[in-house]
Amino acid sequence: MGTIAVATVSTRRRRSSSRTDAAIERRWGYAFILPTVAFFIAFVAYPFIRAAYLSLSRWAGYGTVEFVGFHNFVALTQDPIFWQALRTTILYTAITTVVQTALPLLLAVLLNAGWRGGVLFRTVVFLPAVVSFVVSGILWQMIYEPNFGLLNRALRAVGLGGLAQGWLANGTTALPAIMFVSLWMSLGLFMLIYFAGMQGINPNLYEAARLDGANSWQQLRYVTVPMLRPITAVVVTLNMISGLKVFDIVYTMTGGGPNHATEVLGTYLYSIAFGSRTASIPAIGYGTAVSMVVFVLAMGAVLFQNWWTRKARDERD
Amino acid sequence: MSATDVSASHPAAGTAAQISATHRQHWSRPTSAFARAGGYLVLLFVGLGTVFPFVWMLLTSVRESNTVFSGGFLPSSVSFAAYRSAWVQVDMAHHFFVSVWMTVVTVIGVVSLSTLSGYAFAKLRFPGKQAIYLLLLSTLMVPPTATIIPLFIELRDLHLINNQGGLVLVYIGTALPFSMFLMRAFFESLPSELIEAGKLDGATQWSIFRRIMLPLAAPGVATVVIFQFLQTWNEFLMANTLLQSPNLLPLQPMLFALNGQYSTNWPVLTAALTITSVPVIIVYVRMQRQFVAGLTLGAIK
Numbered sequence: 001m002g003t004i005a006v007a008t009v010s011t012r013r014r015r016s017s018s019r020t021d022a023a024i025e026r027r028w029g030y031a032f033i034l035p036t037v038a039f040f041i042a043f044v045a046y047p048f049i050r051a052a053y054l055s056l057s058r059w060a061g062y063g064t065v066e067f068v069g070f071h072n073f074v075a076l077t078q079d080p081i082f083w084q085a086l087r088t089t090i091l092y093t094a095i096t097t098v099v100q101t102a103l104p105l106l107l108a109v110l111l112n113a114g115w116r117g118g119v120l121f122r123t124v125v126f127l128p129a130v131v132s133f134v135v136s137g138i139l140w141q142m143i144y145e146p147n148f149g150l151l152n153r154a155l156r157a158v159g160l161g162g163l164a165q166g167w168l169a170n171g172t173t174a175l176p177a178i179m180f181v182s183l184w185m186s187l188g189l190f191m192l193i194y195f196a197g198m199q200g201i202n203p204n205l206y207e208a209a210r211l212d213g214a215n216s217w218q219q220l221r222y223v224t225v226p227m228l229r230p231i232t233a234v235v236v237t238l239n240m241i242s243g244l245k246v247f248d249i250v251y252t253m254t255g256g257g258p259n260h261a262t263e264v265l266g267t268y269l270y271s272i273a274f275g276s277r278t279a280s281i282p283a284i285g286y287g288t289a290v291s292m293v294v295f296v297l298a299m300g301a302v303l304f305q306n307w308w309t310r311k312a313r314d315e316r317d
Numbered sequence: 318m319s320a321t322d323v324s325a326s327h328p329a330a331g332t333a334a335q336i337s338a339t340h341r342q343h344w345s346r347p348t349s350a351f352a353r354a355g356g357y358l359v360l361l362f363v364g365l366g367t368v369f370p371f372v373w374m375l376l377t378s379v380r381e382s383n384t385v386f387s388g389g390f391l392p393s394s395v396s397f398a399a400y401r402s403a404w405v406q407v408d409m410a411h412h413f414f415v416s417v418w419m420t421v422v423t424v425i426g427v428v429s430l431s432t433l434s435g436y437a438f439a440k441l442r443f444p445g446k447q448a449i450y451l452l453l454l455s456t457l458m459v460p461p462t463a464t465i466i467p468l469f470i471e472l473r474d475l476h477l478i479n480n481q482g483g484l485v486l487v488y489i490g491t492a493l494p495f496s497m498f499l500m501r502a503f504f505e506s507l508p509s510e511l512i513e514a515g516k517l518d519g520a521t522q523w524s525i526f527r528r529i530m531l532p533l534a535a536p537g538v539a540t541v542v543i544f545q546f547l548q549t550w551n552e553f554l555m556a557n558t559l560l561q562s563p564n565l566l567p568l569q570p571m572l573f574a575l576n577g578q579y580s581t582n583w584p585v586l587t588a589a590l591t592i593t594s595v596p597v598i599i600v601y602v603r604m605q606r607q608f609v610a611g612l613t614l615g616a617i618k
Contacts, residue, residue: 021516022442028522029443036434036493037449043490044456047467054467061470107363110356123602124364126609127371130601131594132551134569138576139374139590142583148386150373184367192609245460248553252573266462273466274558288466295463302458 055289061273065285072289082290084260085268089297092175092264093243096182100239101232103183104190109220111191112198122195125188133185137252140181144168168254171261178253178262182246190235197231198224229312237305244297265294378587385583399584400592407575407585409568409592416567419485420549426489427496427545428538434493435500436526436534440512450501453494461491461554469558479561487559488549496541503537504530536607543600543607550597568593 055073058066076082107125111118128136143150146166155164167177201224209219225232247266250256256263256271273287377385378399380392403409437443438450468487469478477483507530515525531538550568557570566574572593579586601608 025441025522026443029437029441029446032437032441032526033434033449035430036453036497039430039486039490039493040453043468043471043487044459044464044494045452047464047471048456048459050467050471051464054470107360110359113356115357115360121360121364123605125367127598127601128367130547130597130608132553132569132597134551134553134572135590135594138572138586139370141576142377142586143370143373148583150370184370187363188367241458241460245462247462252553252576266460269462269466270558273469284466284470291463291466294460298458298460298463 051288051291051295054285055292057285059283059285061284068285072286073292075286076289076293081260081263081268085256085263085265085290086293088175088262089244089246089264089266092179092246093240096179096243097236097239099179099183100186100190101235104187104235105194105225105228105232107187108191108194108198109224111195122188122192125191127188128185129189133248134252136181136185137249140177140184141168141253144177169258171258174254174258174262178250181249181253185249186239186242190238193235194228194231197228201227226315229315230309233305233308233312236308237301240301240304241298244294244301265290265297269294374587374590377583378591380584382582382584396584399582399588402585403588403592407579407589409571409589411564412566412568412571413592415481415565416550416569419481419488419567420546422485423488423492423549424542424545426485427492428541430489431493431496431500431541432531432534432538433526434497435502436504436530438497438501439504440507440509440530441522454498457495457498465554465558468555472559478559479565481560481565484556484559487555488552491555492545492548496545499541499544500534500537503534507533539604539607540610543604546600547597547608 054065056067056069056071058068058071111121115121144167146152146164146169149167151167152161152164155161165173167173205223205227206219209223214222245266246264247270250262250264250267251270254262256267269287269290272283272290376390376392379395379397380399381394381396382399384392438446472478472480472483472487475483477486511529511533512525515529520528553569553573556567557573560566560570563571563574572589575589576586579589
């Protein structure tokens with residue numbers, strides 16, 4: 001009798017103490033996440049919700065906010081500069097994505113063959129990813145400068161002076177010139193992502209391929225590339241996102257010019273909202289409508305990647 | 318989106334750790350000497366081509382200003398006058414220290430808050446945990462250009478526009494979800510038995526976190542520190558938008574303004590670019606491993 005009573009008491013005590021433990025843990029949990037959640041609401045969630053609302057409003061940044069429904073988006077469809085910025089953004093994203101997915105892969109495959117000085121090579125090629133877009137933009141602006149820039153001087157030195165021109169002042173060469181800087185900045189980064197992925201491929205697969213008589217090219221084609229598909233999906237998405245949100249480098253190098261030839265959605269919404277270049281009345285509502293377009297495109301890229309990663313995993317496994 | 322979807326959208330988080338792993342060779346080297354010579358030439362060409370703009374930047378910064386547009390490729394004499402002008406006359410010294418303190422405060426803020434929340438999301442049980450976690454992550458891919466306009470309005474309403482403290486708050490707020498995501502992954506990999514052992518010894522949740530778990534997460538903290546240092550030091554869009562007085566600017570928007578005023582003074586301009594890049598390059602060369610891990614993680618932002 002006595003022992004049973006003791007047992008009941010001790011069970012009850014244990015249960016109630018574990019209940020307090022859970023309550024204490026809960027309290028600590030909320031306390032630990034509170035600052036992060038507060039910052040998130042203040043500087044991420046709230047601005048985002050506000051952007052969604054402002055995109056449906058007419059507002060110059062002061063005075064009353066007038067709700068206008070989808071008026072801004074309708075106006076966008078009749079805005080030739082918006083269409084041009086959208087086209088340029090998509091073109092920029094498409095080309096940089098293809099180039100910056102393929103070239104780093106080829107380079108990683110080459111590097112993986114094992115070379116003396118390979119580590120030094122990795123260090124050097126990664127270097128442009130470390131400096132800022134502003135530094136890179138200004139540096140390449142000088143390189144592309146028509147009269148004394150490094151590129152034109154080099155062309156003249158090798159007898160190709162006829163090709164020398166104002167690379168960023170010419171509407172047809174300005175965008176490719178910026179894309180080249182983007183490649184210069186990201187080549188080493190994406191090469192290292194692939195390179196890391198290649199270290200994770202099971203060597204037995206190559207062994208088996210060799211036993212089947214596969215040469216180096218066939219090993220690349222039928223082992224490396226398929227095994228790297230999930231990583232390729234990441235690289236493609238990273239490229240798509242950074243292409244869609246491109247701002248710093250264009251703003252620094254051309255400001256969207258000449259005559260909107262390099263205008264992208266990022267620079268366009270910036271000039272609408274902050275009016276630095278157009279000298280017009282800042283149109284906050286209209287500008288945030290453009291930023292909603294950027295947001296929707298970026299989310300599309302993320303969904304695309306989720307779908308592709310899952311597909312690549314399923315196919316590989 | 319389920320939890321697995323979120324981590325599946327960030328496989329770089331896994332690969333980054335392997336980047337500096339020992340190089341493993343998979344297939345036989347190209348046998349022909351011809352192929353090897355060709356491969357070597359390609360690597361040499363890419364390597365030299367990548368570093369060449371930096372070499373040219375350094376060479377231009379040490380030229381006498383009257384030889385920039387006429388002299389040969391190598392300067393005939395070396396002068397550090399441009400660095401003196403950039404540091405003293407342009408007063409980069411001032412903007413350099415603005416960048417230093419803003420970066421330091423941002424890094425401290427982000428690391429302390431993201432280790433706390435990362436730990437809670439990894440190891441503590443509380444209702445609503447999963448939902449809050451997914452909500453924080455859902456905005457990881459929102460481009461900064463999509464929220465810069467409302468952020469400007471918000472800071473203006475709070476009277477924090479043109480205020481360096483306001484910018485630091487924005488830096489911390491926008492960086493936290495991603496750093497929390499990283500720290501959660503690191504804490505998740507630590508054994509929960511350590512927490513139970515701490516509880517048996519009568520330790521509070523705070524001292525379990527502070528004395529037991531945080532020291533074990535040091536490699537993760539190092540990655541977040543380096544990644545955040547690079548992000549903040551190089552940030553341009555928000556600094557250029559949320560600060561307006563020239564004397565408040567950190568280095569990146571200050572360089573942008575300088576580019577307009579000194580567009581013909583290349584030695585001073587390249588000296589300014591060099592001064593701005595030296596800190597990140599030093600950290601990169603000294604801490605390459607964490608740096609590459611941090612940046613490949615950062616690329617997914």
